Amino acid sequence: MRPQVVTILPTYQCTAACKECCFECTPHVKGRIPRERLMRYIDEAIESVPTLRLLVFSGGECFLLGKDLDDAIAKASAKGLRTRVVTNGYWAVSPEAASKRLQRLKDAGLDELNISSGDDHLEYVPFERVVNGLIAGAELKIVSLVSVEGFENSKFKVEDVFNHPRIRDYLAAHPGSPYLQVFKNVWMPFHQDRELEHRDATYRTPERLGLNGGCTNVLYNMVITPDESLASCCGLTMEHIPEMKLGKLGENPMAKLVDQGMNDFLKRWIWLDGPEAIMAFVHKMDPAVPLPSRNVHPCETCAQFYLNPRAREVVRQHWREVRDDVLLRYELKLQFMQERGGQLPAEALQDKQELTRLSHGDH
Numbered sequence: 162m163r164p165q166v167v168t169i170l171p172t173y174q175c176t177a178a179c180k181e182c183c184f185e186c187t188p189h190v191k192g193r194i195p196r197e198r199l200m201r202y203i204d205e206a207i208e209s210v211p212t213l214r215l216l217v218f219s220g221g222e223c224f225l226l227g228k229d230l231d232d233a234i235a236k237a238s239a240k241g242l243r244t245r246v247v248t249n250g251y252w253a254v255s256p257e258a259a260s261k262r263l264q265r266l267k268d269a270g271l272d273e274l275n276i277s278s279g280d281d282h283l284e285y286v287p288f289e290r291v292v293n294g295l296i297a298g299a300e301l302k303i304v305s306l307v308s309v310e311g312f313e314n315s316k317f318k319v320e321d322v323f324n325h326p327r328i329r330d331y332l333a334a335h336p337g338s339p340y341l342q343v344f345k346n347v348w349m350p351f352h353q354d355r356e357l358e359h360r361d362a363t364y365r366t367p368e369r370l371g372l373n374g375g376c377t378n379v380l381y382n383m384v385i386t387p388d389e390s391l392a393s394c395c396g397l398t399m400e401h402i403p404e405m406k407l408g409k410l411g412e413n414p415m416a417k418l419v420d421q422g423m424n425d426f427l428k429r430w431i432w433l434d435g436p437e438a439i440m441a442f443v444h445k446m447d448p449a450v451p452l453p454s455r456n457v458h459p460c461e462t463c464a465q466f467y468l469n470p471r472a473r474e475v476v477r478q479h480w481r482e483v484r485d486d487v488l489l490r491y492e493l494k495l496q497f498m499q500e501r502g503g504q505l506p507a508e509a510l511q512d513k514q515e516l517t518r519l520s521h522g523d524h
């Protein structure tokens with residue numbers, strides 16, 4: 162397995178302060194990766210990860226970088242990478258402003274624009290701005306998609322996107338256009354007092370990711386965090402799991418950190434079977450460790466595993482019993498993918514798409 166995506170989170174500062182933001186981004190968070198090191202990390206990623214195909218800029222709010230964002234996209238694009246920005250769309254204050262801002266990114270080579278919206282986001286960014294951004298992006302032939310917070314009792318639904326008059330008109334005038342897309346993501350509660358309803362575990366709906374099967378994000382999508390560490394996934398709970406950070410960039414060559422992640426048995430196992438399977442193994446070995454029953458997202462289970470000293474101890478004691486089986490199936494899955502040009506089976510790809518769409522704070 163070699164990573165194909167690098168996501169740069171240049172800052173956790175954001176113009177919004179969504180209640181369930183997994184990185185707790187707000188306008189008050191200070192700090193960003195300085196321009197010079199941002200550019201250096203792009204070069205280093207290209208050199209250290211020859212399988213790299215896509216560079217994602219997320220956050221926090223990556224548009225706060227201003228011209229540095231355009232220059233970073235131009236650098237990545239000139240080196241042949243696809244590029245994506247993930248944003249809340251605050252900058253699209255009018256159709257003209259949205260067009261002007263996106264034209265600069267288009268000139269820099271931007272391929273994809275992801276805008277996040279939904280109940281929490283709408284407290285900070287009116288939906289009209291999201292629509293301005295989406296339509297301006299689509300008209301510039303940038304693949305533009307809106308990712309809507311998915312939970313059952315949300316007020317704002319995906320249907321509201323399709324029912325917006327300007328979206329409706331655009332879609333009617335451009336049937337089948339790939340340039341305007343709508344996704345529903347899985348909005349996960351980070352606060353115990355917040356009730357976000359999701360359907361029962363027996364349903365696999367857009368509000369609930371399939372919990373079984375390998376994690377298609379770990380080792381596939383490496384992340385450069387605002388504190389200039391390299392992390393081995395862009396999961397929603399990544400900042401809550403110290404082991405997801407491989408080490409500090411600047412103090413360690415990126416190639417060394419990537420190799421370290423690739424050689425981590427547990428991460429290979431998560432990639433292969435997913436955190437739910439590991440928790441099931443733990444539960445089998447020690448029934449006192451409960452199986453998670455109300456989770457809506459594999460990243461929840463992952464955090465519950467890593468933050469449970471007993472669960473970790475069980476794996477530490479018993480991992481050798483499954484080592485050969487896991488490593489054999491890991492190699493077989495890799496071989497399967499290589500034979501298909503790096504592609505995962507269709508179902509996993511669907512999840513991967515949903516997970517990678519979630520790579521912006523909520524996100």
Ligand code: SF4
Nearest residue numbers: 175179182249522523
């Ligand atoms: S979820 Fe996204 S838009 Fe909301 S505060 Fe977090 S980074 Fe900002």
Ligand code: SF4
Nearest residue numbers: 376379394396460463
């Ligand atoms: S399940 Fe989530 S937190 Fe765990 S490795 Fe995968 S993406 Fe990261």
